[in-house]
Amino acid sequence: MTGPDTGVIDRLDRAAPSRRKNRVLVVDEEEALTDLLTLALTFEGWHVETLATGVDAVRVAHRFAPDAILLDMTLPDISGVAVVSQLRDSGIDAPVIFLTGRSTLDDRLAAFAAGGDDYMTKPFGLEEVTARLRSVFRRAGLADTSLLFADLVLDTGTGQAWRNGDPLILSRLETALLRILIERRGDPVDGTGVIRSLGLAGHTVTETAAARAAHRLSEIVDHDAEPLVRSSNGSLWVEAPVAHE
Known part of the structure; x- marks a missing residue:
């Protein structure tokens, strides 16, 4: 659900009718494995599609629009590395987790060089696969617990927290402040409001500590990026950057 001109997408409501299931494309020729993965991932509430060949993976990915791809490195037609290269060349940037029985350093380097995001060696536990996917989705x-503003998660x-996919190292106080700013959907909050809101979130802070947290938050979020955290006349808010044509 996106507020008008706010840049905010709120995914906290599990019952929101517009929230589609996360989509996982599984590409592996081992039918027994894909059956188990389908069962486990469907149980998580995700939409799963399975394929056995790399050519089909490249073709179907455009229609299926996966949010993540589980991909065997050794397929009957083309290699998993070739699949990722073709996907990236065609504009599909969904995260790819390689599933493979090969574990040499050269194999891992080739996987990451092609644009893979993670690498799991067979045999593996289904719980580990779902945990890796949850991390990707977060x-x-x-x-379901994601709160978005522009390129900030x-x-x-x-x-x-992440900005444009890069992790942000925030203290608990800074994280609480960031959540307050995002949930206000760009409405400015003055120093008194910051202290009151942090108190409601379980943080008792002085005016000096709140100001220090606000300054530090701005430095971290806006480092080497378009400014999102704004301040003026003692008030603080987040504002999506203006798109440049």
Whole structure:
């Protein structure tokens, strides 16, 4: 759900009718494995499609629009590395987790060089696969606990935050302040309001500590990027950058 001109996408409401299931494309020729993965991932509430060949993976990915791809490195037609290269060349940037029985350093380097995001060696536990995918979805803002603003993602369950996919190292106080600013959807909050809101979030702070947290938050979020955290006349808010044509 996106507020008008706010840049905010709120995914906290599990019952929101517009929230589609996260999509996982599984590409592996081992039918027994894909059946198990389908069962486990469907149980998580995700939409799963399975394929056995790399050529089909490249073709179907455009239609299926996956949020993540589980990909065997050794396929019957083309290699998993070639699949990722073709996907990236065609504009599909969904995170790819390689599933493979090969574990040499050269294999891992080739996987990451091609644009893979993670690497799991067979045999592996289904719980580990789902955990890796949950991490991918949190980083992409696709978890039920995700709160988004422009290219900023805050996971309210773990307290983790990312900007444009890069992790932000925030203190608990800075994380609480960031959540307050995003949830206000760009409305400025003055110093007194910051202290009151932090108090409601379980943080008792002085005016000096709140100001220090606000300054530090701005430095971290806006480092080497378009400014999102704004301040003026003692008030603080987040504002989406203006798109340049």
